[in-house]
Amino acid sequence: MEAIDVCVEIENDEFYSKFLVVKPLVGENISVTEQVTKLTQGIDKLTKNLETQVLAKHNDLLTQASNISDLETMLASVRSQVQVLLQRAEKIKERVHTPFYELESQTVMLERVQVTCNLLRHAAKILTLWSKLNSVKDNPSKEAMILFELNELIGDYDFEGIVLLEDVLKQVDHQRKELLRNSTELLQSSLLVGDKTKLLQCFKVFHNLQCTEEQIKSTVNCILKDTRKEISIALNVQMVSIEIKKTSSGRSAPGKANIMNAQDFKIKLWGNIDKLFKVDIYNSCMKVIMLQNVVNELHAIGNFKNIARSFWHELSIIFSNELEKSSSTVNQSVEIDFPKLLKCFNDLLSRLKCKNLEMNRSCLNKWENSFLSKSLGKLLEPVRSMWHLNQVPTMDQIDNAIRVIAEALSISLGDKHLSISLANSVAKSIKQMNVEAEQRVSMENDVAQIIEAPTSSQQKNADLCNSLHYFSSQIKRVLANMNSMLPQESVQIVQNSLKDISSLPVLNLFAESIKNSLYLILATMHDEPDLTRADDPNNKNVSCSPYMKELQHFVSRCKEIYLSLFTEKTALNQCCIDISKSCIERFVQHVCNVRPLSKYGRAKLQADCKHLEISLSPLVNDVTELGDHYRQLKALSLLLEKTPQEVAKSQHEGASLPYSLVMMFLFSHAGPQLLAPHTCAGWNIQKLIQWLDSHKNERDRLEFVAGSLQRYQNHIRQNQITTYDEVYPVLLQLLEDGRKVMKK
Template identity: 80%
Template sequence: MDAKDVCVEIENDAFYSKFLDENIKPLTGETISVTDQVTKLALGIEKLGKTLEKQVLAKHNDLLTQASHITDLETTLASVQNQVQNLLKGAEKLQDRIHIPYFALENQTIMLERVQTTCNLLRHSTKIIALWNKLINVGDHPAKEAIILFELDELIGDYDFAGIVLLEEVLKEVESRRKELLTNSIAALQSSLLNGDKTKLLQCFKVFHNLQCTEEQIRNTVQNILNELQRDIATSLNVQMVSIEVKKSSSGRVAPGKANIMNAQDFKMKLWDNIEKLFKIEIYNGCAKVIMLQNAINELHAIGNFRNITKNFWSNLLQIFSTELEKSPQNVNQSMEIDYPKLLKCFNDLLSKLKYKDLEMNRSSMMKWENSFLSKSLGKLLEPVRTMWHLSQVPSMDQIDNAIRVIAEALSISLGDKQLSISLANSVAKSIKQMNMEAEQRLSMDSDVAQIIESPTSSQQKNADLCNSLYYFSSQIKRVLVNMNTMLPAESIQIVQNSLKDITSMPVLQLFAESIKNSLYIILMTMHDEPDLVRADDPMGKTLSCSPYMKELQQFVSRCKDIYLSMFQEKSALNECCLNIAIACIERFIQHVCNTRPLSKFGRIKLQIDCKHLEVALSPLVNDVSELGDHYRQLKALHLILEKTPQEIAKSQSEGACLPYSLVMMFLFSHAGPQLLAPHTCAGWNIQKLMQWLDTHKNEKERLEFVAGALQRYQNHVRQNQIATYDEVYPVLIQLLEEGRKHLKK
């Protein structure tokens, strides 16, 4: 059997495989007997033995070769071992040759170091004694004494002089003199800060600088001031101490039944007295000391860079104040929230009194109380607005005055603090927005709010009353802003003014304006039905009056102003509305006049009279018609062209007349014969359709092309019918068309 097969057989055998495990355990648990086990093991050993014999016989040449190689290897290893032994012996000899001189050199170095140390000790001792003698004779010059003591400290710190009897007393005296000088300088620093003695303060810092302890002394001094202020702040905010002082001051004068109210009032007054005193005395004195300290150090450039002493102190002071206020009882915190502007005023007055550029109010430390104050202020501002609308549909003047008073108080509270003023101005703007929103929600938008036939309806009267209330509210706030103009920041005024821009009567007035304009358009439309415009008789020597439609227009405008527009009190909005109506009326009048056909000489004179009476008709709306600017000048220009020939009109137009070329050309069609049809007649429109088109096509180029179309049609008509001559107005129209197009290109 092959050796490999024997190995596989043993590995796979259940009995033999147990002997292959590294952790061999007794086989006492086997079911076969011990004798059988021994027999089976002997059989297995015998198989392995035979297999090994076969392997040895098969590989005997290789085994012999390997055995001879092992002998050679052992010989080589023995040789190497001898060489290693020789190398170790040589290394030991080399070590001895190196160590002996090294140890000798080391001993000499130690001796030299000790000699050098001894020399340095002697040298330092000599300098220490010399400086000590100099220190004894320095006299009353702390700065010089500090320099000598610092040099002595440097020398003494370099070596250990213990055991040198000569220096024992000197070292003790040096340490004593240094402590005494430092103690005296610290005391002098405190007294100079207290008395404001800048000269003495400078001397103290020269001493500290010479002793190399400037930073430490600055830190300790500032910290001591902060600690004292922290105690003062805690004492001022101590509710128990305040209550005791209140009871002492109010004993024997509080009436029965009013003790709680009076105690609360007295407590509040005493608390704020303590806080104001704290800022005026303790905090001011502490800040003044630090500023004096900063100024003194800034003068002594040589002692180092300490530019942020005051700034850091102020930041720490604000944090301490905030922390102590946070720890104070609820009633103290409530007083701070309610009267937060007083607290800001204390800070601002303090900064104003100190007049130091690096100090400014960091509001982040006071943000809790500021936010609470602003929240309550907003509630106070919104309350009267909500109340007045809750009680009635239209607020009374007294209710509005109450809201104005609250707004004025809110703005005046912030005087002296720009940021608080801006924050309160934003709150005021919210109350104004609330007022406007409440009014808008109550404005009636029923179908009858713009009627101008009957007397004003209840809805129209209510709308007018709402607009007048808003106008009164807005005008009173503007008056408050004018009174406070020099005291309030420009940003606060701008915020409030911007919030007032949305308050106007124009939306409601615009409804009336549209109704009035539509009625005026209807009245002006009847111009074309007037028989006088086509009368053939000569008007010379006759006394003529305005047309009936113009009389109706005058009565209508006067009635609308007296009955409907007079309900509104906002003059600026009312004037704007009236100007809008007047301008629309003039524009429509000019358009109708320019498109009236046929038109006789009598009719032109009649229209001239109507032009003059239109100014009278619009006088209830506009005191001075000349305020209408270009529209007034166009009305005057229309009055002039009514009496001119087409050639004269063309000449005046080329010289710079006020009327647009398109309207002048439309007017000239009234001078032409029946063959030269008006532009709207060519389009198949009636006069009403023409007015609608003019309203939606205000561009002069479009209007000129509209007229040009009628001229082109007339030209085609002449050619097709082989008419010998053109209408005498036609060349004038062509000339004006060319000039109008050139005018547009400029």
């Protein structure tokens, strides 16, 4: 049986397989004798299989056995050679180690000799410098330099046990400490009296002793500590109360005790804070600035450019922390009168005149934010209170709000950041005013009527606009008075918030109604019989048309009854100019499309052009303010007295009227075969005006006119008419010129 088959048989046997897995056989159903027998049979099978394997592989086994014998012989030879090599290496080791140990011993001796020489050399230098030190007792700077050098020499080696130097070393240490103590005391006293010469002397000593940075830190920390104490005392509410009692012990008014005490407390607290900044903090800062200036002059001692700035930063934090720890009464006083605190800081900085010092506002954010919050509430309160129900605010109420705004802007003078913040709060109150007014503007159906007397809604809207205008004008007056004192950023913020306040939205409601009525009046131009009258105008005094008289009466009535309700001149003037421009534009459109039109009719329209200026005079004092619209009106007046050829020439030379309108006008000179553009389109005059209002582009209008010319040309060809209307070539030339102008 093959070895593999025996192994497989044993692995698959239920009994033998249990011996391949480590687990107890207790509890099996087979008895112990049977188990032993079974094991014996298995061992016999394995033995027989091993014998079979050995018999089958005996030649290979013999070969491997002989090879093992050869290998053992070779290993014995290598072992003998290794022993010889180790013996030789041991001899080489002995040859190397002996001189190495000798060299090491000599090196140790040399090192000890060298250390001894260095000790002797350092000792000699120490003794020399010590003797030299006694000769410079009156020169602290040189004394410090020698002491520093001695200290460096002493620190290089341990001189313990050298009796010769024991006393010298003690004296050197004593003199160094004594010199440092004297220089430190001199520094403190020099800072108090502002003696710059002695300060320079002190820092030369510190520099030579290599302790400048430590001394600067120690001095600044000492000044900060003293300043912290002064700040704490100034903000201590108990100390303030004790001082008040001492100064007011003779008063005893029961009914007014609390009020007077609170007022006295406030006065005393701010007196303490004012003294704190003007005297204590100022003196501390001047000490540090003097320290900074002296250090800057001594370039050789190192780079210490941020002493004053670091001190100011730490001082701001200390003040903030002490104020934070103070009582709620003190904090409330600071919140209410925060600009006073800022003024103390700003005045201090201006007195110090140090470019590197800037206010650390982040330390004061808590009190500044609280102050701004309360200020915003004060600014919004009069605005909200004046809008009671649906009533229009009175002048007194508006004046009260203006007074609060003026106070808010004035208390921020001297601090740009606070001024900008308060300007933003003022802008919010202005916006609130505008929002409140807008919510109360009436939008009923009768707010734009211009037939009867002004309704209550119209009067209310006008009153609201006038109140807003008064509010805006008063704020502008306040800004004008403070313009030189307020930062321009603050002025700009408030001015920008006033841009939304205008009477123009309400005025535009009237303007639209007025313009629509004017359009209806102008449309009656086409019903005037005088425009087709055959009389010669040269021998007659031509007056304006009836519709123009009606227009003049209507404009005058609207200005006196409706537009005069508003007091804001800027918005009123803008509204009137808009109405006047729209009136002239519509008048020009109608005049250019009147057909038929006789020579007398042209004279009549020319008179109407002149009278239109008079009709619009209630709206605009100077008609030239209308700009291009006024020039178009003048150009139309001249156009009415010219022949088509003269019209074309003047247009080529540069006229104010667009080509499309001039061409529409020239159709009135043509015969009945050359139909007007709107007639070709099957439109009435109202449809034409609507189309012109929705098509402002000159190119679209030229193409509209070109369509009627093309239709006329087709009509001539179809009917084989031999001659064109005399106006037709002029119109073609103007069309070509107009298209060229559009391409430029």
